[in-house]
Amino acid sequence: MIDNNIRDIVKTFKAYVPGKSKEEIARNYGINPNDIIKLGSNENPWGCSPKIKDEILKEIPKIHQYPEPINPTLMEELSKFTGAPMENIIVGGDGADEVIDATMRILIDKDDEVIIPIPTFTQYRISALIYGAKIKYAKFDKENDFKLDVDSVLNNITNKTKIIFLCSPNNPTGNIIDKKNIEKIINSTDALVVIDHAYIEYSKKEYDLTDWALKYDNVLVLRTFSKVFGLAGQRIGYGITNKKLVDYMMRVKPIFSLTRLSQICAITALRDKEFFNKSKNDGIRSREILYEGLKKFKELKVYPSEANYILVEVKNGMSSGEFCEELLKRGVIIRDCKSFEGLDGEYVRIAIGTFKEDRRFLEILKDIVE
Amino acid sequence: MIDNNIRDIVKTFKAYVPGKSKEEIARNYGINPNDIIKLGSNENPWGCSPKIKDEILKEIPKIHQYPEPINPTLMEELSKFTGAPMENIIVGGDGADEVIDATMRILIDKDDEVIIPIPTFTQYRISALIYGAKIKYAKFDKENDFKLDVDSVLNNITNKTKIIFLCSPNNPTGNIIDKKNIEKIINSTDALVVIDHAYIEYSKKEYDLTDWALKYDNVLVLRTFSKVFGLAGQRIGYGITNKKLVDYMMRVKPIFSLTRLSQICAITALRDKEFFNKSKNDGIRSREILYEGLKKFKELKVYPSEANYILVEVKNGMSSGEFCEELLKRGVIIRDCKSFEGLDGEYVRIAIGTFKEDRRFLEILKDIVE
Numbered sequence: 114m115i116d117n118n119i120r121d122i123v124k125t126f127k128a129y130v131p132g133k134s135k136e137e138i139a140r141n142y143g144i145n146p147n148d149i150i151k152l153g154s155n156e157n158p159w160g161c162s163p164k165i166k167d168e169i170l171k172e173i174p175k176i177h178q179y180p181e182p183i184n185p186t187l188m189e190e191l192s193k194f195t196g197a198p199m200e201n202i203i204v205g206g207d208g209a210d211e212v213i214d215a216t217m218r219i220l221i222d223k224d225d226e227v228i229i230p231i232p233t234f235t236q237y238r239i240s241a242l243i244y245g246a247k248i249k250y251a252k253f254d255k256e257n258d259f260k261l262d263v264d265s266v267l268n269n270i271t272n273k274t275k276i277i278f279l280c281s282p283n284n285p286t287g288n289i290i291d292k293k294n295i296e297k298i299i300n301s302t303d304a305l306v307v308i309d310h311a312y313i314e315y316s317k318k319e320y321d322l323t324d325w326a327l328k329y330d331n332v333l334v335l336r337t338f339s340k341v342f343g344l345a346g347q348r349i350g351y352g353i354t355n356k357k358l359v360d361y362m363m364r365v366k367p368i369f370s371l372t373r374l375s376q377i378c379a380i381t382a383l384r385d386k387e388f389f390n391k392s393k394n395d396g397i398r399s400r401e402i403l404y405e406g407l408k409k410f411k412e413l414k415v416y417p418s419e420a421n422y423i424l425v426e427v428k429n430g431m432s433s434g435e436f437c438e439e440l441l442k443r444g445v446i447i448r449d450c451k452s453f454e455g456l457d458g459e460y461v462r463i464a465i466g467t468f469k470e471d472r473r474f475l476e477i478l479k480d481i482v483e
Numbered sequence: 484m485i486d487n488n489i490r491d492i493v494k495t496f497k498a499y500v501p502g503k504s505k506e507e508i509a510r511n512y513g514i515n516p517n518d519i520i521k522l523g524s525n526e527n528p529w530g531c532s533p534k535i536k537d538e539i540l541k542e543i544p545k546i547h548q549y550p551e552p553i554n555p556t557l558m559e560e561l562s563k564f565t566g567a568p569m570e571n572i573i574v575g576g577d578g579a580d581e582v583i584d585a586t587m588r589i590l591i592d593k594d595d596e597v598i599i600p601i602p603t604f605t606q607y608r609i610s611a612l613i614y615g616a617k618i619k620y621a622k623f624d625k626e627n628d629f630k631l632d633v634d635s636v637l638n639n640i641t642n643k644t645k646i647i648f649l650c651s652p653n654n655p656t657g658n659i660i661d662k663k664n665i666e667k668i669i670n671s672t673d674a675l676v677v678i679d680h681a682y683i684e685y686s687k688k689e690y691d692l693t694d695w696a697l698k699y700d701n702v703l704v705l706r707t708f709s710k711v712f713g714l715a716g717q718r719i720g721y722g723i724t725n726k727k728l729v730d731y732m733m734r735v736k737p738i739f740s741l742t743r744l745s746q747i748c749a750i751t752a753l754r755d756k757e758f759f760n761k762s763k764n765d766g767i768r769s770r771e772i773l774y775e776g777l778k779k780f781k782e783l784k785v786y787p788s789e790a791n792y793i794l795v796e797v798k799n800g801m802s803s804g805e806f807c808e809e810l811l812k813r814g815v816i817i818r819d820c821k822s823f824e825g826l827d828g829e830y831v832r833i834a835i836g837t838f839k840e841d842r843r844f845l846e847i848l849k850d851i852v853e
Contacts, residue, residue, distance in 0.1 A: 115673055115701045118645055119731055123589045129733035134551055151548070160547045169539060169744075176748070177530040177713035178521070181504055206718070207576060207740040214737070218613050219493045223593050243588050243735050245615075275488055303485055331485045343547035346743030348576070361489055363499035365613050367584070370577040373716030374539075374744045378546070 122242055135446075144444045150474055152464040153446040155284070155312075155422045157343035157392055158399070159467060162385040165378050172377045182368045184376045190383040195323055195336070197353045203362050204379075206370025209311060209335040209350030210236050215362040216305060216333065216352075217244040220275040228269050228277040230261055231455030232285060234309060237278040238454065246275070252455065258416065259286040259424075263294040270302050277302065280309040282316050285450055285462040287418030289316055299329050305358070308334045311350075314341040314393050315400065316419035326353040333358065340421060341392050342382040347375040396421050399465035406475040407463070412482050422464040424450070429482045433459040439481045445474055492612055505816075514814045520844055522834040523816040525654070525682075525792045527713035527762055528769070529837060532755040535748050542747045552738045554746045560753040565693055565706070567723045573732050574749075576740025579681060579705040579720030580606050585732040586675060586703065586722075587614040590645040598639050598647040600631055601825030602655060604679065607648040608824065616645070622825060629656035629786065629794075633664040640672050647672065650679040652686050655820055655832040657788030659686055669699050675728070678704045681720075684711040684763050685770065686789035696723040703728065710791060711762050712752040717745040766791050769835035776845040777833070782852050792834040794820070799852045803829040809851045815844055 139146040151158075188199040195202065205211030213236055221227070223245035229237050230251035241248055251265035266277060277298060281290040299306050306329075313321055313336070326334040333354035339345035349371065352362075382389070403423055407415045412429035427436045436459070437449045450460035466474060509516040521528075558569040565572070575581030583606055591597070593615035599607050600621035611618055621635035636647060647668060651660040669676050676699075683691055683706070696704040703724035709715035719741065722732075752759070773793055777785045782799035797806045806829070807819045820830035836844060 115675060115725075116727060118590055118673060118675070120589060120592055123731055123735055126734040128730055129552075129738070154549050156549065157547050160544065165546075166540070166543050169543065170536070173536050173539065174530065176535075176716035177527050179524050179526065179709070179715045180718070182499075207737045210737060210739075219490060220488055222490055223615070239735075245593070303488060305485060305488070339549070345549045346546035348550070348739060348742050355485075357486060360498055361493055364496040365493055365609075367577045367580060368499070369580075370718060370740075372718050372742055372745055375742055 122245070126242075138441060138446065142442055142444070148444050150445045150466055150470045152466050152470070152474065153448045154345065155340060155420070155464045156345050157341060157396065157421075158465060158470060159343065159392055159395065161343035161378065162382050162388040164385050164388070165381045168377045168381045169374055172373055176373050178373070180369050180371055180373045180376060184380070187376055187380050190380055191351060194383050195353060197323070197327060200356045201327060201353055201359060203352045203354070203359045203366070204371055205350045205352070206348060206367060206372065206375065208339055208348045209309070209337045209352070210240070211366065211370060212333075212335055212350055212352035212362070213237060213240050213307070215366040216276055216307060217241060217246065218365040219358070219361045220305060221246045224273070225275045226271060226273040228266055228274060230266060230279070232450070232453040233278065233280045234284045235453065241276070249274075250455065253283060253286055255457075259283070259288055261290045261294055263297060266298055267301055270304065274302060274304040276305045276307060278307050278309065281322075282312045282418070282420040284312070284420065285422065285448070285453055285456075285460070286424050287416055287420045287422060289320055289419050292320070292322070295322065299325075299332060303331060306332050308332060310334050311337045312340055312420035315396055315421050320419070323353060327355070330355055338379055338382060341389065341396060343392065344378050344382060347372075347378045349375050349379045396465055399468060399471055402468065402471045403463065403465060403475075406471065410478065410482050422462050425461050425463060427459040427461060427482075431459070433461050436461055436481065440477065443477045443480065445477055492615070496612075508811060508816065512812055512814070518814050520815045520836055520840045522836050522840070522844065523818045524715065525710060525790070525834045526715050527711060527766065527791075528835060528840060529713065529762055529765065531713035531748065532752050532758040534755050534758070535751045538747045538751045539744055542743055546743050548743070550739050550741055550743045550746060554750070557746055557750050560750055561721060564753050565723060567693070567697060570726045571697060571723055571729060573722045573724070573729045573736070574741055575720045575722070576718060576737060576742065576745065578709055578718045579679070579707045579722070580610070581736065581740060582703075582705055582720055582722035582732070583607060583610050583677070585736040586646055586677060587611060587616065588735040589728070589731045590675060591616045594643070595645045596641060596643040598636055598644060600636060600649070602820070602823040603648065603650045604654045605823065611646070617643075619644075620825065623653060623656055625827075629653070629658055631660045631664055633667060636668055637671055640674065644672060644674040646675045646677060648677050648679065651692075652682045652788070652790040654682070654790065655792065655818070655823055655826075655830070656794050657786055657790045657792060659690055659789050662690070662692065665692065669695075669702060673701060676702050678702060680704050681707045682710055682790035685766055685791045690789070693723060697725070700725055708749055708752060711759065711766060713762060714748050714752060717742075717748045719745050719749045766835055769838060769841055772838065772841045773833060773835060773845075776841065780848065780852050792832050795831050795833060797829040797831060797852075801829070803831050806831055806851065810847065813847045813850065815847055
């Protein structure tokens with residue numbers, strides 16, 4: 114039987130359970146889909162640039178042709194946007210997840226080690242396990258407002274360490290990692306230090322570490338179009354790192370994975386500065402409204418955030434699952450953090466909505482918690 | 484230095500050299516891009532269903548939201564189209580390449596073996612090497628019109644064999660593998676037999692082996708939207724196999740990789756039977772026109788094909804590279820088969836064009852070869 118051939122590691126993975134769609138929730142709870150407030154996936158509630166529609170229309174006559182693996186216009190715009198030369202940029206067609214996967218492909222032989230401070234974005238772990246890596250967990254310290262415990266990273270470095278993931282701002286905790294600590298880690302190892310900047314646009318301008326990808330030999334910075342650009346549905350992410358690593362990753366990454374329509378979306382999004390700036394500023398404002406609003410509930414512990422979501426500890430006696438369920442019944446989707454490795458207790462993650470959605474959500478919350 | 488950390492296998496891969504775009508060829512050879520005939524990538528020269536445009540427009544307001552990992556409408560339409568239950572189908576967001584990759588993820592531990600008869604689609608080899616597999620080459624026998632040498636497959640089967648790839652119709656040779664030989668292979672092993680049916684729509688109706696995916700425990704059939712559906716730019720492929728394998732692959736495949744707009748393209752394409760049937764019939768007709776036209780050139784050996792391309796051996800003293808270059812100068816892109824492992828000699832692959840493109844191409848060919 115072929116079942117005997119399945120790798121052991123795959124058998125340890127949980128069976129895939131699809132998340133609930135807006136449509137499904139509407140059906141199950143008898144709610145109009147248009148009344149549902151989705152604060153569960155850290156998306157941009159204002160959508161994407163309005164200029165994208167016309168550009169998509171122009172591209173449709175070409176979608177029977179394979180995509181260009183390296184779209185020169187996209188590379189040029191990305192280079193202008195990031196300040197990095199084109200040859201230092203690699204674009205992923207499954208968002209930044211594809212770039213994470215590419216780092217595994219070039220660096221991980223069986224039993225090599227990957228350091229992941231938790232709680233954090235779950236994809237690092239999944240990707241590492243698929244490629245046969247051993248995971249060494251470090252920690253964002255709960256007792257210290259989820260600040261990175263830098264020693265927990267440094268003490269795990271061995272000569273088998275190949276990649277260290279530093280998500281900053283960190284998902285789901287929302288805080289950033291101190292620059293000095295990141296620098297300390299970079300200087301302590303030959304391993305690749307991946308700084309995941311998916312949410313960097315929502316943090317303080319002076320914190321952006323993108324140029325460290327060029328300053329250091331062993332740094333890769335991840336960025337994405339899924340957040341402030343409002344293109345999560347089109348799966349566009351990118352990495353910035355030294356040319357050699359880009360060259361190696363290009364040899365082994367899926368070569369056509371960025372679709373024609375996604376390429377057009379990305380180019381148009383980069384050119385629409387007005388939409389970008391408004392999304393960013395409104396996103397930060399929305400987070401502030403939510404933060405102030407949430408802080409008024411005595412039974413919630415609210416963590417400060419530099420991203421487009423806020424981590425909240427539920428202390429009203431409900432489990433995080435019950436809390437999410439009560440909100441679902443009222444048409445609000447947030448994220449139960451139970452599935453984040455390293456997060457004991459009752460945590461939920463709440464993403465920014467439009468200003469109107471924020472107000473409605475905070476009203477609805479009064480039904481559930483004081 | 485981080486360079487020391489790069490896996491040995493990655494260093495054996497060639498550096499990525501991007502293919503030439505229509506735009507680049509137009510510039511280099513001073514040709515109007517609209518006059519270029521692209522017969523290099525086995526695409527559908529008539530594009531995609533005209534109904535796709537309106538459906539894309541309706542989806543654009545949602546592209547800031549992550550895609551549904553399993554789109555129920557798409558699964559339903561695929562089930563109707565293939566006759567397989569939904570739970571036996573897995574969809575890839577980087578075309579069928581992603582399903583190939585998923586087979587590696589669930590089955591390949593380092594030094595497991597994969598059997599690949601060559602010449603064939605190059606992605607099997609690339610994907611297998613990335614996951615640390617050893618490749619055992621079997622052969623499509625040149626001395627026998629590239630018929631599969633079934634013993635070359637059977638003799639390579641060991642207890643380490645995990646996957647056997649059978650591309651039928653085979654790319655780039657265009658011929659199909661005899662059903663009895665495929666059956667013999669399936670019955671000789673516990674390894675997964677992947678029957679790649681990317682081009683099945685262009686072959687004789689009674690040959691379609693899709694239902695073998697349900698009949699046998701160890702068969703996966705690959706299909707794609709990149710060919711007859713005219714959606715190569717949107718990267719949609721799928722596999723049909725037993726439920727258990729689908730379950731395992733879903734645990735480890737990239738979960739959001741099929742973009743929102745690609746999902747809409749696929750659903751609409753499946754519903755437009757008229758476009759599908761016309762594309763298929765016109766595609767077969769175009770291949771016949773090309774075959775008859777090419778056969779008239781004494782210095783070309785033309786192989787019969789059941790796909791949307793034709794393999795040709797160039798015997799006019801030119802190398803395949805020179806032959807392609809002469810066509811490029813005249814605005815025609817075809818595929819030099821030099822890069823196909825196992826193909827000695829001077830081969831090129833010519834895909835179908837529109838009827839008008841076929842005629843022009845055959846005219847242009849007279850300049851180069853008799």
